[in-house]
Amino acid sequence: MAEATIPRQASAPVSTAPDDVLRVEHVAKRFGPVTALRDVSLHLRKGEVLGLLGDNGAGKSTLIKIICGFQKQDSGRMFLHGRPYAPRSVDDARAGGIETVYQDLALIDELSVYHNLFLRREHVHRPLPFLANRRMKLAARQALDEIGINIPRIDVAVARLSGGQRQAIAVARTVNSQADILLLDEPLAAMGAKEGSMILDLVARLKHEGRVSILMILHNYVHVLEACDRVSMIENGVIALDKPTAETSVEELTEIVVNEYRRARQRAQGGGG
């Protein structure tokens, strides 16, 4: 293909730092005829907030799902705290300290707020197998208050909540865990300005505390520059840009996307003629 030079260009030296908590090297993933990720390498430093950008269908969500153990890459390697990392399941990744907010939120409509918050991390009355509902309710209330999310009742089914509240619960589920790496796939998607800024404040607070490292997919460049330390942009299945946010601007990021559109149009016209 015409753009065969691109992967070679990107598979050049993998940028690393000594305090990386997560490293992804030359990861590729195909779904039948569709190449989602061609050759992606990125790294996440301790306490850092990394913004992952890219056009729709660029493979951002696929990358998240590979890191969190939901899907397996076709080739490439990952390292967690310097050790080889190949999760076989979401539980595996969770055991390694990785929690995820999915784009579709992965909430269970029929279950209550607190059951959703503790899904797969339920408290039980050991050694009996019974759910410790009261304990979970208390802990859920505490966690939501800490984050500053206003959910009036935590024993109602999440189906009855608004889009923003649901999103907040999905984020709270992640933050409330013991994880030290958070993967957030468009955490602001369904939110109004007020709720969105609350999540951005939460990210800022977590960054300040410095305990967790965050990999976050965002669409709004203003949010990216505000919340992230560094940005990586995926284009055509490879990382096309990797820069500290301090050294880039909304203009530069927009410019890259505009150029991408221009090239895509030329390709389309060339193919048509």
Place this chain on the structure above:
Amino acid sequence: MANVAGEPAAAPGQPTPPAAGGPAHARRGLLSPRGELAQRVLALREGSIIVVTLLVALYFSLQTSTFLTSANFKTLLPYFAPFAIMAAGVVFVMILGEIDLSIGATYLVTPFLFYKLATAGLPLVPAVVLALIACMAVGLVNGFFVAIVGISSFVATLGMLFTLEGLSLIVSHGTPVNTPASQVSQTTRYVTHVVNGVHVQLPETVNHISTFARIFGGGTYSELIWALAVVIVLQIVLTFTRWGLYTVAVGSNKLGAAEAGVRVRLVTIRNFILCATTAGLVGILEAVRAGSVQPDPAGANEILLKVIAAAVIGGTLMTGGSGTVVGALIGALFLGILNDGLILQGVNANYLLFYLGLAIILAMTLNVYVQRARRGVGRG
């Protein structure tokens, strides 16, 4: 919920404005004890079907003199206890959003297997246990084809239905057999009566069944006790354990549950195993109660439909995500009462199914209206 003409339309279910003459809180205070009880019952997911079942029972007790007798209660038991046990199992599959059409066939073939094992010289209880383990294998196969191969549960279990019904015809050669250790033996004993001051000894026939038979379906209340035990245990599993939580999670949002780390395939297979086991258990209980095992696929298919009906009537959604075991028990009770009551009313045998069908539709229409009233209560 009729609105006063000209008033802006209130949202349905909002409390209606208090009628003229008396402040609202005073009226509510007066009604509160009774209102609270009604509210509690209706707030249950099974609330509406409980109300409808009570209404049907009330109707038959007014219409017939024999409905409210202990003799009739005993007649009623086999009309609902077996269905309640099987429905309790199928609820777990239906909450997943799947269906198990092979439960009737499992019900049919398991007692034949029990018969073969027992006549081959195996002691009775181990024969029952082995037969139930075979049922678990049936559930495992169902679950395998649904969760791992990815065949729709409707088709996979339909295939299992025909396979097992065919198998029961093959092993039985189409002839019924006597259930092991379940035959009624009769002894005659002499009982002394006093007639006009004279002691007279008169012969009396006494029926005996083995202890095994009394426990596994032959005793008058055996199936009722099994049904209550199974329903209580499975409702606890559904409401208070991770097994139940994950069942609802998978049925409500399969992808989301998987993303959260729930092992969807394991949960699915486990529930198919549970469902097949309850069906096999009922097959054995019924064979012991009847004293014979009948190779009757048509009867088995009718049982399948009634079990699914009991689950749905009890509030389990065919689309998955929601359901209760206690509801299924009440659904089975509802069908049993309807059947039994119509017979007591002296409905001609040829008309029975006809009236049963109409009564189900009528009662379920009533159920919808009770549900709507319940939602109103819930919000008000």
